[in-house]
Amino acid sequence: MHGSTQHIEYLLRLADNPLVLGQRLAEWCGHGPALEEDLALTNIALDLIGQARLVLSHAGRLEGRGRDEDAFAFRRDAGEFRNCTMLELPNAGANAGGAADADYAVTIVRNFLFSSFQALQWEALAASADGELAAIAVKSLKETRYHVHHAAEWTIRLGDGTDLSHARVERALAGLWPYAAEFFAADAVDRALADARIGVEPASLEAPWRAGVAEVLHEATLEVPVASKFRSTGKFGVHGEHLGYVLAEMQFLQRAYPGGQW
């Protein structure tokens, strides 16, 4: 079976989200605010990278041009990545200073906003006409539900915590919220794959996402931020300035030693 160019493009959008967020979360390894959270973040990163590997391998087989998961992960440049921009932002948030300012509130809120979306996406894709994608979705959904659980509990604990933790999680939410609009943006690829019952129409996930997110924010004594006109475009291949730095670290070994193996 060979997949259409649009099918491959759709799979890259699905794979690059967990790949890039997994790489960002891996930056916390050894730097978590507590040992338990350090372990949690790296375990979540491992799940995400595992999900990305499954989807990228599937894309490579469908494409039939000999590209494997490593070719996709390590030998594409920034403009070929299809992750939503929110996931490439530094752990300190979009507007913070250097990487040394990694902010746990930003990581928790980002994980919460994204995993809530990803769980709905996997749930819908469990019925995909692409049988391999459906199998990956069913498998990944079980993991993603634990990610939502983890991030939602911390959002509540921080939001309904001290004045300082409330202020920091509120600031993180305000900074990340405008990037969430991109989860629901669609183009001809999304529509064609939804029509073919392989993919899911992103807009159909927005109402359940908003409802689930609002419930947790309410419990966390946080206001749902007002909508903004800002639109990020990473899933269409137009990224911010941060993705290049993520790739520089993630791809270094394969760029320096092409084809190198462990």
Place this chain on the structure above:
Amino acid sequence: MVNMVTPFSALPEPLFPLVPGPDDARTAQAWSLLDGVADPEIPVVSVRELGIIRAVRVDGARVEVDVTPTYSGCPATEVIAADIRSALAAGGFADATVRMVLSPPWTTDAITEAGRAKLKAYGIAPPGPLSAAAPRPVRFAQRQVACPQCGSMDTERLAEFGSTACKALFRCRACREPFDYFKPL
């Protein structure tokens, strides 16, 4: 319980008597070799007890084993495949292939009773049944887990993720021992 392919000996009586072929004894032998392959991260349980072996097919000198991963990113998956091949090679199956199958996904409900008993004896609380409802995040509410050391139900969760993605970290308030809980998946 997932639909696992059962070894030949465990299948119900067929309507018509089957004449055991030369490969059936070999298939049973391959299954028993898999009893000797331990999970690399929890070496007290075998890959069969963990419920990740889906099928074993013997065709002459060749054997193909279907394995399903526990977690998508589990780093043990590749080690398990290599361990299976070398155990089969040591048992006389020089041409062994391990195939990864995703569907239906692995669930902790597939861990056998013997596997659960061994986990508990090892100090890991075995997973409870998979509840149909997705977990809801409400102020760190947690399920009741019995301490594998003293059996007390007076335990608390310290972290959602433990030493591996499949475990959560708990502490017993009665005997004060920390322990791993194998999370239902």
